[in-house]
Amino acid sequence: MALNVHQLHIFYTVAERGSFSAAAQSLHMTQPAVTMQVQALEERFGTKLLNRTTKKLELTEAGHRLLPQARKAVELMRDTDIMMVKYIEELKGRLQFAASLTIGEYVLPRLLGPFLRRFPEVSVDMKVMNTTEIIEAIAHHGLDFGIIEAPCDVPGFDVEPVMDDELLLVMPTEHPFASRDEITLEEALNEPMVLREKGSGTRKIMEDEMLRQGVPESRLKVVSEFGSNGAVKSAVEAGLGLSILSVWTIKHEIALGLLKPMRIAGVSFRRQFFAIRLQSSLLPMPAAALLHDLRELSHE
Incomplete structure (x- = not known):
């Protein structure tokens, strides 16, 4: 009997997720089907790979030996998808993922249009939520992946940068500075500031760069804080x-002549957006294709 790569993926997922039920959930399979495939793999090798008890699931010595090979098989399948996705001409299926606020409201809607025109047989279900909710939804509710605004270290998840972003100083077009290309940091600090709430990704990028410039938070003339970019x-x-906002969030206002973006001399508010997914997951091809497009866009 030939070695079944699909069975290796299932075994790896069970080992990583720690239970047959959790693995079944992330694989979109029934628990009996997962159990049957692991048993078939055990029959092929003629040895137990997992010890099942009422309290927990443990790898046998043979299971520990097989796990890194199974991981390599999953990584090879994943790398193959990434390599071949550029040659795909037709895609079908449902793409289910989540994005944090700025990305979900301002970035992805602009990018999904060309993607869906290229693949009209793909439908999209995108949820907008915070990073904690995204991780929960991927782990327990079957979402394929998430796009978040800051890196995080979560056991069992892969996080990779997929897009670049820049934050700029934003002002009304009638402001006295609006005719200039840039202003000094001191000039910016003398202006009243309207900012996102503390804890938001946008606020943190601004605060981190200000500290790097030797500017404590107390120097900022914060007159208002709001919980949304709008x-x-x-x-x-x-x-x-x-204010300091992502360039993605102000494209419409710039086009209408309502806001003017500007750089602060010697100051750079740059960040990356990150894709997050289960380490044990193999993305559906529509998901792999969308992430490929986001990576390519970032390198243009």
Whole structure:
């Protein structure tokens, strides 16, 4: 009987997830089907790979030996998908994923249009939620992957950078600085600021760079804080103050002549967006194709 790579993937998922039920959930299989495939693998090798008890699942010595080989097989299948996705001409299926606020509201809607025109037989179900909710949804509710605004270290998950982002100083087009290409950091610090709430990815990028420039938070003239980019933009348009926002969030306002983005001399607010998924997962081809397009866009 030939070695079945699909069975290796199932075994690896069971070992990584720690139970047949959790593995079945992430593989979109029934638990009996997962159990049957692991048993078939055990029959092929003529040895037990897992000890099943009422409390937990443990690898046998043979299972420990097989696990790194199974991991290599999964990584090879994943790398093969990445390599071949550029040659795909037709895709079908449902793409289920999640994105954090800025990405989900401003970045991906602009990018999904060309993707769906290229693959009209693909349908998209994108949820907008915070990073903690995304991890939970991937682990327990069958989402394929998530796009988040900051790296995180979560056991059992792979996190990789897929896109670049830049934050810029934003002001109304009638502001006295609006005719210039850039302003000094000191000039910016003398202006009232309207910012995202503390704890948001956008706020953290700004605070980290300010600290790198030797500027403590107390130097900022923060007059208002809001829980969404839309509220911040409205406040800036109304003249409440300047702000620091992702270039992705202000494209519409720039086109309408409502806001003017500007760089602060010697200051760079740059970050990356990251894809997160289960280590044991093999992405459906529509998901692999979308992540490939996001990576390619970042290198243009």
